[in-house]
Structure formats: structure tokens, C-alpha cells
Amino acid sequence: MLRRMSTYSGQKLATVVKELENFAPIAWAEKWDNVGLLIEPHREKQIQRILLTNDLTEPVMSEALAKDVQLIISYHPPIFRPLTRITRTNWKERVVAACLANDVALYSPHTAWDKACGGVNDWLSRALSKIISIRPLEPELGAPPGTGSGRYIETKLELSQVVDSLQRHIENSVHVALAVGHQPKTIIQSVGICAGSGASLLKNVQADLIITGEMSHHELLDFTHNNTSVLLCNHSNSERGFLKGFSSKLSELLQGACEVLVSDADKDPLVTVAKATIEEQNVFVDCYKQ
Numbered sequence: 001m002l003r004r005m006s007t008y009s010g011q012k013l014a015t016v017v018k019e020l021e022n023f024a025p026i027a028w029a030e031k032w033d034n035v036g037l038l039i040e041p042h043r044e045k046q047i048q049r050i051l052l053t054n055d056l057t058e059p060v061m062s063e064a065l066a067k068d069v070q071l072i073i074s075y076h077p078p079i080f081r082p083l084t085r086i087t088r089t090n091w092k093e094r095v096v097a098a099c100l101a102n103d104v105a106l107y108s109p110h111t112a113w114d115k116a117c118g119g120v121n122d123w124l125s126r127a128l129s130k131i132i133s134i135r136p137l138e139p140e141l142g143a144p145p146g147t148g149s150g151r152y153i154e155t156k157l158e159l160s161q162v163v164d165s166l167q168r169h170i171e172n173s174v175h176v177a178l179a180v181g182h183q184p185k186t187i188i189q190s191v192g193i194c195a196g197s198g199a200s201l202l203k204n205v206q207a208d209l210i211i212t213g214e215m216s217h218h219e220l221l222d223f224t225h226n227n228t229s230v231l232l233c234n235h236s237n238s239e240r241g242f243l244k245g246f247s248s249k250l251s252e253l254l255q256g257a258c259e260v261l262v263s264d265a266d267k268d269p270l271v272t273v274a275k276a277t278i279e280e281q282n283v284f285v286d287c288y289k290q
């Protein structure tokens with residue numbers, strides 16, 4: 001395998017972890033979450049190259065090894081429920097085995113990044129081209145102002161303008177569930193936002209519009225019957241875009257000693273197929289035949 005030559009002096013793993021926890025202390029994460037340093041290599045290596053990803057899938061793991069990274073930062077924790085064995089039968093076990101065999105460290109911030117000021121929910125909120133005010137839906141006690149779960153935003157935009165700007169922000173299709181009486185020209189004055197799967201946090205929020213990644217059919221019905229429209233952009237699409245801006249921030253925090261890459265292989269497992277042409281539909285039929 002061709003290894004890249006590195007011109008970066010690197011940092012100790014402990015120093016990188018300290019900077020990550022200065023940005024978003026793991027104490028901010030939800031109690032049910034599994035965050036922080038999840039894999040610490042037996043043989044400590046200087047961290048010269050870091051890969052940021054939303055999900056540590058097997059294609060991303062292959063990319064990490066091909067790019068010779070010493071640390072993977074996976075927003076979602078690849079180890080969540082306790083592993084009772086590490087075999088080759090399950091993809092998550094294979095990913096953990098690959099990290100261990102190659103001395104690659106693994107860090108996961110998840111809900112700590114959701115709550116951080118300038119974190120994932122603040123990134124998603126920037127989809128709105130006009131923000132009159134913004135605050136966390138549930139502030140984090142004892143943390144700096146602006147820290148907490150979800151966001152509540154006052155704005156003044158037509159619904160269609162929000163749809164357009166959200167599509168541009170995440171560069172992907174957006175599913176729209178319209179509340180009774182809402183039209184593309186309806187003026188939206190309040191928005192509840194939660195990256196990922198936000199229905200439980202958002203369910204009692206009184207807002208004209210909800211933006212999150214995914215929601216069940218029945219949760220959608222509850223919102224639309226409460227005169228709240230909903231925009232869904234698929235789970236990880238509501239999170240992944242944060243990584244690009246964070247890669248420069250982390251590089252700065254580490255004073256340029258490490259190269260910070262964003263995964264090319266990381267993507268949402270759902271693809272929205274809109275207005276497929278007859279030819280494209282035939283391609284799908286061919287795929288299914290194989």
C-alpha cells in the first residue's frame with residue numbers, strides 16, 4: 001500500500017483529545033450516549049493525520065487505512081452497545097478489529113457536539129437565511145450561553161425560501177410535510193431544529209416549522225395536526241455538513257501540527273430519487289436484476 005509522506009509534526013493523542021474536549025466536554029453528552037476516546041491503541045503513535053466522518057462504516061475504515069490516519073473522529077459512536085466479541089461476522093466488530101490491528105485511535109463526540117455552541121445544531125440552523133434570534137431548546141446547565149439541545153429560531157421567511165436554502169445548505173433533497181393550511185408562501189416565524197432524529201426533543205415545541213433529519217409517519221402526523229410543517233433531510237445529511245467547517249477549526253486548535261481530513265466515503269445510506277427519467281428507471285431495474 002502506498003503510504004503518504006507526512007510533513008506534519010503531529011501531536012500526542014492526549015493533546016488532540018484535550019482540544020476536542022475543550023471544544024465540547026464529554027460531560028455535555030446525554031447520559032445514554034457513549035462518547036469520548038473509544039479506542040486507544042496499544043502502541044501509541046504520534047497523530048499526524050486525522051479523519052473526520054459522520055459514520056465509521058467499512059468503506060470509511062478502508063479510506064482511513066488507505067490514507068494512513070492515526071485517529072478517526074466519528075460523530076456517531078461506532079461502539080454503542082457493549083461488544084461481547086470481536087469476530088468477522090458483524091461489520092461493527094470488523095471495524096473495531098481493523099482499528100485495533102492498525103493502531104488507529106477512535107474518538108466519538110456525538111451529543112456533546114450537538115449541544116456545543118458552534119456545534120452541529122448551530123451548523124444546521126445556518127440553513128435559515130434570516131435569523132432574528134436563536135437559543136437552545138434545552139439549555140445545558142453550567143455551560144456557556146448558547147450551549148444545549150436543539151435550537152429555537154425566530155425568523156421571517158416564506159416556507160419555500162426555507163426549503164430552498166435548506167436544500168442548498170445540505171446539497172441534497174429535502175422531504176416536506178405540510179401542515180394543514182400551510183402553503184409555499186406561508187410566512188414562517190418560528191423554527192424548531194434538531195439534527196439527526198429529533199422528534200422526541202421537538203414534540204412539545206410550538207413552532208411554525210420543524211427541521212430535523214428523520215421522523216416516523218405517526219410523529220409527522222402529530223406535528224402536522226398541530227399546525228407545524230416539517231422538513232426532513234435524512235438523518236446524517238442533517239449532521240454531516242458540520243464536519244467541513246470543523247476540520248479547519250480543529251486544524252487551528254492543533255496549531256497546524258496535524259492534517260485534518262473529511263471522509264470522501266462517508267454518505268447517508270438513503271438516496272432520494274426525484275424525477276427519474278425512463279432511462280434512469282431502467283438502470284434501477286437492471287440493478288435489481290443482478
Ligand SMILES: [Zn+2]
Pocket residue numbers: 076195196197235236239
Ligand atoms: Zn445522528
